[in-house]
Amino acid sequence: MEKEELKKKKIEEKKVEAENISTKILKPLTFDNGIMISSLKELAETLPGIELAVFKIHVNSKRHDIAKWAEQVSPELSKKILAEIEKSKIVEILNNFIKDYPASNYKEDANYYLCLSHYYYAINSVKNKQLTRFQQAMDAINNFMSLYPNSQYINKLNDIKAEIQKQINLKQNI
Numbered sequence: 001m002e003k004e005e006l007k008k009k010k011i012e013e014k015k016v017e018a019e020n021i022s023t024k025i026l027k028p029l030t031f032d033n034g035i036m037i038s039s040l041k042e043l044a045e046t047l048p049g050i051e052l053a054v055f056k057i058h059v060n061s062k063r064h065d066i067a068k069w070a071e072q073v074s075p076e077l078s079k080k081i082l083a084e085i086e087k088s089k090i091v092e093i094l095n096n097f098i099k100d101y102p103a104s105n106y107k108e109d110a111n112y113y114l115c116l117s118h119y120y121y122a123i124n125s126v127k128n129k130q131l132t133r134f135q136q137a138m139d140a141i142n143n144f145m146s147l148y149p150n151s152q153y154i155n156k157l158n159d160i161k162a163e164i165q166k167q168i169n170l171k172q173n174i
Contacts, residue, residue: 026072032054032058045117049120049123052124055087059090064085094117108147122167
């Protein structure tokens with residue numbers, strides 16, 4: 001019976017770890033533009049909007065501040081990020097990492113920030129990629145709304161959806 005109790009305790013500890021991983025306060029990562037990141041949730045929300053020039057100061061062939069910072073969250077996450085120097089790929093890695101914690105009480109929050117990251121990524125994309133990325137952001141928001149129809153974020157996402165639709169209409173009329 002002791003083995004069974006120990007096994008249950010370990011499972012419970014894993015759940016707590018998963019619940020806290022996206023909001024755990026860490027030693028801050030400070031970008032050259034003054035933006036400070038102190039949680040995985042903040043990084044996932046902020047990174048898509050960071051100017052490429054600032055990003056390249058911190059992530060290049062000789063330096064990878066994001067991977068180094070991510071060691072606090074998970075060595076596995078850090079290794080995955082270290083393998084990339086493209087901002088979009090790192091955003092994808094972060095989003096996938098957050099998705100890998102489905103038992104989390106913060107899943108809804110993480111998915112909301114995932115929607116925001118799609119939106120900011122579209123806004124900050126080069127012009128010829130924006131239409132596709134706005135459509136991806138719209139898909140992410142629609143998916144969120146189907147998963148969490150009573151979410152506290154629905155009104156905010158409806159506002160963003162309206163803005164995305166305006167952008168899609170503008171891009172399609174060009």
